[in-house]
Every structure is written in structure tokens, then in C-alpha cells.
Amino acid sequence: MTVLTTERLTLTPVAVGDMDDLTVLWADADFTRHIIGRGLSEEEVWFRLLRDIGHWQIKGYGNWSIRETATRAYVGSVGVLDYRRDMTPPFDAPELGWGVAPAFQGRSMAREALQAALGWTDRHRSEPRTVCMISPDNVASVRLAERVGYSPYGHADYKGAVVTLFERARGG
Numbered sequence: 001m002t003v004l005t006t007e008r009l010t011l012t013p014v015a016v017g018d019m020d021d022l023t024v025l026w027a028d029a030d031f032t033r034h035i036i037g038r039g040l041s042e043e044e045v046w047f048r049l050l051r052d053i054g055h056w057q058i059k060g061y062g063n064w065s066i067r068e069t070a071t072r073a074y075v076g077s078v079g080v081l082d083y084r085r086d087m088t089p090p091f092d093a094p095e096l097g098w099g100v101a102p103a104f105q106g107r108s109m110a111r112e113a114l115q116a117a118l119g120w121t122d123r124h125r126s127e128p129r130t131v132c133m134i135s136p137d138n139v140a141s142v143r144l145a146e147r148v149g150y151s152p153y154g155h156a157d158y159k160g161a162v163v164t165l166f167e168r169a170r171g172g
Contacts, residue, residue, distance in 0.1 A: 002124075004064060004116045009109060011064035011078065011116055014052040018065045021074035022049060030102045034138035037161075055081065061125070066100070066113045076100035078113040080121050080130070087133075087156040093167070094125060096132045098141075105140070114148055122171050129170060133163040 004011040014022075025031055026040040026048070040048070055062035063079030078098040085091060096117060100110040121130060132150060134141045142164070149172035154165045 002061075002120060004120055005069065006112045006116050008069060009075065009113055009116070010067050010069045011113060012067070013056050014049065014063045014065050014077065014079075016049070016053070018074070019046070019049055021065070025074070025076065025099075025101050028102065031099060034135040034141065035099065052079070055079075061094075061121075063097070064113070064117065066109065068109075073104075074101070075104045075109050075113070078110075078117045080117060080125070085133075085158060087158045087163075089154065089156060089165075091131050091133075093127050093129045093131045094121065096121070096130050096168075098144075111144055111147060114144065118148060118168070125170075127170065129167050129172075131168075132166045133158060134166065135161065136164050 002013070023042050023045045026045045029039050032039055052063045059082055061080040063077045063081070065077055066075040067073060068075060076099045079096070081095040081097050083095065096114070098110055098114050118130070132145060133156065134145060136142070145166050148168070150166035150168045152164050153167045156163055156165055
């Protein structure tokens with residue numbers, strides 16, 4: 001499994017040792033507001049963690065935990081995903097997803113981590129594009145997606161909420 005490094009960050013595949021940090025992050029209503037609209041219980045976080053570990057085992061890619069290299073502080077996650085989302089239209093390309101703890105937002109860490117993940121994807125995946133979905137209310141993520149080359153191509157209803165679908169050409 002792949003470890004990525006940037007100027008300030010170390011990205012490692014999600015592991016059991018991340019559980020405490022993930023539990024704190026996913027319980028934070030400010031973090032989950034645009035993702036699922038509520039904090040998660042420890043049980044729900046555990047199932048997410050198991051899904052992410054299994055994703056790496058089965059697909060050879062998945063979520064990376066983002067940590068500040070200098071302090072080892074947990075920043076959030078970024079990943080290349082195949083969650084087989086139940087939505088119309090369905091995703092037909094690898095999905096990129098990201099989330100940074102509120103304490104680290106506004107410091108370009110999400111962009112730095114996302115660019116590292118996209119660089120890995122462009123080098124190691126053959127699909128002609130990647131996709132992502134973002135709540136229209138999540139202005140910061142929309143701006144970030146556009147900064148790294150994503151463009152909107154439609155909308156979908158995902159679990160009762162309208163999301164904007166974005167695409168980025170490989171190498172874009």
C-alpha cells in the first residue's frame with residue numbers, strides 16, 4: 001500500500017491505529033455538516049474504518065489518513081474510492097473524496113493532500129477521468145474541486161440530498 005508525502009503532509013493508507021482520530025473527527029458536527037449532516041457514533045466510525053481497510057485490500061487503493069509530517073497531528077483523509085453509490089446517474093469512474101478537520105481548514109492542506117492523491121491516481125490508474133460529488137452548500141469544497149481541475153457535469157439525488165457531480169480528466 002502506498003504512502004504519499006508532500007511538503008507538509010504524510011498520507012498513509014487508513015489503518016486500525018487511526019480509529020481514535022477518526023472517532024473524534026466523525027463526531028464533529030462542523031466536519032460532518034456537508035457530508036452526512038450529523039456526527040457519527042463510534043460504531044459507525046468502526047464500520048467506516050473496516051470499509052476503508054477492506055477497500056485497500058480488494059481494490060489496491062482507498063482512503064489515506066492525512067497527518068502533518070512535523071507534528072504527526074491527524075488532519076483528515078483523502079482517497080480514491082469505489083463505493084458503488086446508489087444514485088442516478090451512477091458514477092462510472094473512480095471517485096475522489098476528501099475531508100479536513102476544522103482546525104486545519106483554510107491552510108491549503110486539503111488542496112495539498114488532494115493534489116498528491118490526484119497525482120498518484122494519474123500515474124497509477126488508467127481511467128480517463130475521476131469524479132466527485134459535493135453538496136452545493138459546501139462552497140469551500142466546490143472551490144477546491146475547481147482549483148484542482150474538476151468541473152460540474154450534473155446533479156444527483158444521493159440519500160435524499162441533491163449533490164453536484166464533478167469530473168476531472170486524467171492529468172487535468
